[in-house]
Amino acid sequence: MTTPATGVGAPIRRKEDHRFITGKGNYTDDINRPGQTYAVFVRSPHAHAKIRKIDAAAARAMPGVVGILTGADLAADKVGGLICGWMIHNKDGSPMSAGAHPALADGKVRYVGDHVAVVIAESLAEARDAAEKVAVDYEVLPAVVDLASATAKGVGTIHDVAPNNVVFDWHLGDKAATEAAFKKARHITRITLANNRLVPNAMEPRAALGDYDAGEDSFTLYTTSQNPHVARLILSAFIGIAPEHKLRVIAPDVGGGFGSKIYVYAEETVCVWAAKRVGRPVKWVADRTEEFLAVAHGRDHLTHAEMAVDEEGKILAIRVKTRANLGAYLSTFASAVPTYLYAPLLSGQYDIPAIYAEVETVYTNTAPVDAYRGAGRPEATFVVERLVEVAAREMGQDPAKFRLKNFVKKWPHQTPVIMMYDAGDYAGSMRQAQKLADVAGFGKRKRDSARNGKLRGLGYSAYIEACGIAPSSAVGSLGAGVGLWESAEVRVNPTGNVEVLTGSHSHGQGHETTFAQLVAGRLGIPIEQVSIVHGDTDKVQFGMGTYGSRSGAVGMSAIVKALDKVEAKARKVAALCMEAAEGDIDFKDGKFTVKGTDKSMAFGEVALQAYIAHKFTGQQLEPGLKEGAFFDPTNFTFPAGVHICEVEIDPETGVTKIEKWTAVDDFGTVINPMIVEGQVHGGIAQGVGQALHEGTVYDKNGQLLTASFMDYGMPRADDLPSYSLGFNGTAAPSNPLGIKGCGEAGAIAAPPAVINAITDALGHEEIAMPATPQAVWLAVQKMAKSIAAE
């Protein structure tokens, strides 16, 4: 590659940060349209209730009210409900029970925060005042809140299509082979664990601004989306707002998503529809409480897992039974998360001959649950890495050696659960991480801690994830409603600068920098001459958006394909201009040269000639220099690595302090190490948040007790140590750049590393996430005797 100062591999600062840190970002709430009105949603205060009557007469009489709309108005306009875009089938082959999901309630509410009506007014204050006057007569029904008992007889039915609240009962793997392996086992490890529900809490809350042009009969929706084209497709084809060519979706600067902004939500649907209804632009911005109540939450599994091991310490099989909470309605990709994003990762980094997983998903009267940073893979990793750790401890083996013994050592490796791992070096990452973490010196550090009355523990997590989502035909065969390729267009302007239109969406990932690094390096032009355009369905041809650590592996690969075409065309232009055979043209460092001569043209000159078209005829070559491409990967990518967490527990208070964090990750090719390290830092912070701080608590009536930062514990800077990071990249064979993806790794790796460290320190396995000071203190009480003995 040329221009190493800014090209692939260069740790340059982010181009977009100037606007973000100087307050010049352009977020949805920064956008205002002439005549704009403000929407406030009337939300259910009950977890489960029938709506007997909505009386909006008093509210309508309030000053500034422009309109009050309910589910009846949506139905009158034939606006459809929200959809779940991934069909899962039950064990018996029947389809899942997907209950209707109206954008405004249709006679029933199913969680606290559910959307009952929208009040639209001249100002936000007037909308809020009027919303308080909407009188809703509820018949309160018993709430189904507890996951474990959600299918018990007599608890009540949330959706008529699912009388016992089961969405689907699904399985993966070879049951008979797994049972047979367990019969041969020398040792069986059994664990029961919960993967705690999390509230994503992106820094920017969700927001939407709907606008309708009566002259063109077309809509524009500005929204906080990670995938504006997918949003447009769903809003057009399924919800029926307008045909795709009459609906423009713009996702401008977006302040974090972590998955929560993939989905099409009720609020944005209502804003764009209502804009035509009231004939004025309609804006809604969630306050933090609305985010807690009504954003799609993450995780929330109960799992019983077993591992069969032979006398040598080789893993023979894993058997997993999981119940996953999908909340009150199926969110856009809810069904995929506890199934195909979960069970196929239950092989971890290990060579395991047999795996069988059963997953039962249920409705409850809680906020919908969908993908959140890692999406299924953190849940799988937590199961596998706790199983492996506990098995090693029970068998008296060193947990690292136990892992090394069972790691996959040859690639490609076909697991018993769909995935074909194509490249990696798991043992190499383990050894590198052990060295970085000074595992050899841990014993001394533990003794030092003990002298100060503290308990020190060390925990491993050898995670793997399936990213670069995904080969379209593969996901199609598993039930996906869309393909998961990506598209790109490279527009070279006559003056030689370049605009790249991408279907990927940046909401914190730094695409304006990394994508430009790729293009600048490839074309040999200064990075300042490259701009990245994304987030607007009127500008970008199409795109599947950003999630599942796919923008590098899939999005950038589409750019590579488009760049290949641009270079091929430019070679033709250069050959014609320099009167040489095309085969004699070399392109290097931004210069086209003719072999064996001193003739040369800079990339910019070729671009100009391509547009002037003076040096060739229309018969010889089309003018212009602009190419598009779609890229569909041939496999998932498999980022993997080893994280080592070292904690010190204060047994007096139960406070867990993370003393050291070491991560060695295989992300394949790294475009910008500074950005990748930032992704790892943020991911670990979120994973530590899950392990130590973040617990979502509903009471038995379905009221969310942790609906603010007063009660929901977010990880903060001083909760985290300085990280020690290493890379051990092996190129991914399924895309031209060899990228595997890095966005979710930290959040996937961290929780079991923390819990393995805490249980190591405590000397027993009974601790649930989040391991708050109180939980750890209670666990310490259980081992009080053994402390006294020391």
Place this chain on the structure above:
Amino acid sequence: MYEFKYHRATSARQAANLLVKADDAKLLAGGHTLLPTMKQRLASPANIIDLGKVAELKGIEIKGKTIVIGAMTTHAEVANSAAVQAHLPGLAALAEGIGDPQVRHKGTIGGSVANNDPSADYPAGLVALGATIVTNKRKIAADDFFQGMFATALGEGEMIVKIIFPIASRFAYAKFPNPASRYALVGVAVARKGASVRVAVTGAGENGVFRWADAEKALGAKFSAKSVEALKASAKGLNGDMHASADYRAHLIGVMAKRAVMAATAK
């Protein structure tokens, strides 16, 4: 937030007059509790009297064997005051541990004390030090001032003007923060002045700040961490919630008391 009328007071007397005259009025003395509750529409005073420009309510001075702190002095000003650091370093440390930098630069001692949040830090400091709260009408001993959750001895039209802290020979405050909000889950202040030892606990009690008699007695006999090590606070009357049971809070009172004594005797 609902509509309200905003008044900017320029003197303590004018503020006090407005407080009596204006209907349903609240004093704004930093606003870190008042404004969020107004934004959530949980509070809706008709009149807000902003004390931010009342210069006479600000400032820190040494008077004899006391430190006098004006009601509108921010936590950051207390934390960074050379006088407080020299004479009551534990009080400067307490102020330094309140909230975050934004809170410390807007929040005031008078606002915090008048609000009497059961998880606030200052009430423990005032009670342990035996401070006197001076209002526009009278002087109130800290022991009499705090009267339960968000309840104080302040009457109609009464506002805090300043707080007088006796300079103790030993004083420290140790806080165990709530893991989510970082308010005090349990905070213990210990003070020794001559033969008198006072121990005050915040965050834990159902009725806000309280004194821990057993610890005062034990520390009065010998002011050392060892004296409280064997003590167990009673869980009776303590808060229990999803973050901490009453038993855990009771346990933490002992730990924080010990750590406060260690800090107080460190130099």
